[in-house]
Amino acid sequence: MSALVEIENLRVAFRNDEGGYNDAVRGVTLSLGREKLGIVGESGSGKSLTGRALLGVLPPYARISVDKMQFDGIDLKSATPKLRRSLRGGRMGMILQDPKFSLNPVMTIGKQIVEAIRIGDRRISGGDARKKALGILEAVHIREPERVFNLYPHELSGGMGQRVMIGMMVVREPDLLIADEPTSALDVTVRTQVLSILDELVTRRGMGLIFISHDLNLVSKFCDRVIVMYAGRIVESIEASRLSEATHPYTRGLLSCLPQIDGSLEPLPVLNRDASWAGAA
Amino acid sequence: MLSIQHLNVEFSGKLAVRDTGFSVQPGESFGLVGESGSGKSTILRTVMGLNANWNGSITVDGVDVRKAPRKQLAKVVQMVFQDPYSSLHPRYVIGQQIAEPMKINGIANPERRTAELLELIGLGARFQFRFPHELSGGQRQRVAIARALALSPKLLLLDEPTSALDVSIQAEILNLLNRLRKELGLTFVIVSHDLAVISYMCERLMVMRNAQPVETLTREQLRSGAIAEDYTKALIAAA
Ligand SMILES: Nc1ncnc2c1ncn2[C@@H]1O[C@H](COP(=O)(O)OP(=O)(O)OP(=O)(O)O)[C@@H](O)[C@H]1O
Numbered sequence: 001m002s003a004l005v006e007i008e009n010l011r012v013a014f015r016n017d018e019g020g021y022n023d024a025v026r027g028v029t030l031s032l033g034r035e036k037l038g039i040v041g042e043s044g045s046g047k048s049l050t051g052r053a054l055l056g057v058l059p060p061y062a063r064i065s066v067d068k069m070q071f072d073g074i075d076l077k078s079a080t081p082k083l084r085r086s087l088r089g090g091r092m093g094m095i096l097q098d099p100k101f102s103l104n105p106v107m108t109i110g111k112q113i114v115e116a117i118r119i120g121d122r123r124i125s126g127g128d129a130r131k132k133a134l135g136i137l138e139a140v141h142i143r144e145p146e147r148v149f150n151l152y153p154h155e156l157s158g159g160m161g162q163r164v165m166i167g168m169m170v171v172r173e174p175d176l177l178i179a180d181e182p183t184s185a186l187d188v189t190v191r192t193q194v195l196s197i198l199d200e201l202v203t204r205r206g207m208g209l210i211f212i213s214h215d216l217n218l219v220s221k222f223c224d225r226v227i228v229m230y231a232g233r234i235v236e237s238i239e240a241s242r243l244s245e246a247t248h249p250y251t252r253g254l255l256s257c258l259p260q261i262d263g264s265l266e267p268l269p270v271l272n273r274d275a276s277w278a279g280a281a
Numbered sequence: 282m283l284s285i286q287h288l289n290v291e292f293s294g295k296l297a298v299r300d301t302g303f304s305v306q307p308g309e310s311f312g313l314v315g316e317s318g319s320g321k322s323t324i325l326r327t328v329m330g331l332n333a334n335w336n337g338s339i340t341v342d343g344v345d346v347r348k349a350p351r352k353q354l355a356k357v358v359q360m361v362f363q364d365p366y367s368s369l370h371p372r373y374v375i376g377q378q379i380a381e382p383m384k385i386n387g388i389a390n391p392e393r394r395t396a397e398l399l400e401l402i403g404l405g406a407r408f409q410f411r412f413p414h415e416l417s418g419g420q421r422q423r424v425a426i427a428r429a430l431a432l433s434p435k436l437l438l439l440d441e442p443t444s445a446l447d448v449s450i451q452a453e454i455l456n457l458l459n460r461l462r463k464e465l466g467l468t469f470v471i472v473s474h475d476l477a478v479i480s481y482m483c484e485r486l487m488v489m490r491n492a493q494p495v496e497t498l499t500r501e502q503l504r505s506g507a508i509a510e511d512y513t514k515a516l517i518a519a520a
């Protein structure tokens with residue numbers, strides 16, 4: 001099976017105060033099949049930027065270079081802005097880390113979901129689209145969907161915002177979904193239910209999922225494979241179910257920092273970040 | 282330090298919090314957990330005077346929040362919001378945003394203290410000239426924590442303070458919060474979906490579902506499984 005996504009040697013840099021450039025992503029290479037790939041790692045290590053580069057939504061002043069970036073055989077490096085826009089509206093989707101920020105603040109969320117449905121199905125009637133939208137809210141376990149349909153983004157709780165975003169992406173049934181911390185604000189019971197929706201898209205429709213998360217337990221249970229990032233690079237790539245056997249000292253350090261429900265109340269172990277982990281630029 | 286009694290909070294005819302109360306002793310750390318949408322953030326925002334339509338009583342450090350002037354209250358209680366992107370102003374560099382409340386309240390040397398606070402949360406003073414959109418999610422979260430600490434409040438309301446952080450930074454922030462609590466005698470209310478974080482940080486916790494409390498537990502009860510309600514058991518089982 002050919003890969004759905006292939007990225008070779010991705011670099012993203014931003015101008016610094018001294019007039020030079022700082023690399024935020026430093027040579028990321030990855031490939032994704034129709035599977036669930038988890039990305040974990042240090043805050044600021046370039047996880048979100050990697051996802052945004054693949055989708056084509058980096059700020060214009062970012063300096064990006066990549067040897068190869070393909071989506072389902074389409075060369076994204078040479079793709080026109082128009083093609084990339086149309087891919088974003090259809091076959092590729094991203095759930096941003098700040099869900100409310102990516103919703104339109106002056107439109108009710110019901111209207112926004114209806115709009116998303118109508119983009120995918122231009123012939124659907126207003127009534128049917130509304131019914132479908134309410135069905136989505138129910139599917140992501142929102143209480144009182146009728147009431148929530150008429151709320152504005154700022155009137156949603158943190159976890160409701162995340163579920164609305166997931167719902168809006170799921171109706172479009174994209175071939176690739178990049179989900180950036182999509183469930184960090186969900187309680188565990190609701191989270192399990194919502195994740196099963198994503199899982200179904202992967203197993204039933206063959207979607208590829210890039211799942212960026214800080215939750216190591218969740219990633220090891222939910223994903224197929226995990227990539228660990230540190231300082232703009234991939235330091236380890238491992239089968240998700242074997243995350244606890246990871247060997248890189250950074251990954252081992254992460255695993256040891258986790259508080260446990262019945263764990264000690266002494267200060268948590270912290271990492272002594274070793275300069276060698278960052279590796280050569 | 283904080284006492285909430287018979288609190289009802291309403292949004293256009295619908296109760297988001299129904300007859301809810303708890304109190305937190307000085308120096309204590311109290312956890313709020315439960316279903317997404319059950320009213321946890323709403324309780325904290327109401328304490329901060331950000332909701333208009335409520336009844337019941339809320340006192341902070343013995344002062345009725347309805348009667349206390351905002352400026353006085355701000356020196357006693359500060360909140361770290363769940364969504365750090367919307368709580369930071371997009372057009373000001375973060376150094377300015379941390380210094381601003383100190384300037385308003387006439388605190389000496391706001392610039393130096395801003396630099397110290399940025400060091401404290403592990404970003405460093407060089408970050409003070411960055412705009413919020415130039416930071417990663419976890420970096421923004423840490424700025425929000427620094428800003429809340431700027432006025433040296435006695436009570437900190439922390440809404441999902443570490444859910445955007447990787448676990449190594451989370452460990453550093455939790456250690457920092459615990460150290461500050463001990464050294465400065467702070468009181469915390471912490472909302473989190475992570476029961477391990479709550480168990481590590483809080484002496485007591487309240488579980489919420491559908492706008493109402495389900496039960497209140499001590500850390501020992503949580504740890505030993507001495508739990509009465511099925512909903513709480515389900516939360517722990519899925520964790
Ligand atoms: N627009 C920007 N301008 C300048 N620097 C940026 C910009 N966007 C991101 N960065 C920097 O690039 C680095 C990587 O950011 P990114 O958002 O990818 O981190 P992340 O791994 O997603 O972290 P987190 O887990 O905290 O969300 C960070 O150090 C960040 O400060």
Ligand SMILES: Nc1ncnc2c1ncn2[C@@H]1O[C@H](COP(=O)(O)OP(=O)(O)OP(=O)(O)O)[C@@H](O)[C@H]1O
Pocket residue numbers: 151154155156157158159160185186187292293297316317318319320321322323324363
């Ligand atoms: N400004 C508002 N207008 C209307 N409804 C609101 C407003 N703010 C909150 N609500 C509603 O109040 C309820 C409780 O929201 P709240 O943000 O307190 O939940 P939460 O327990 O913090 O959930 P989460 O864990 O998902 O953040 C939700 O149904 C939400 O839609």
Ligand SMILES: [Mg+2]
Pocket residue numbers: 047048049097180417418419
């Ligand atoms: Mg990120």
Ligand SMILES: [Mg+2]
Pocket residue numbers: 157158159321322323363440
């Ligand atoms: Mg909340």
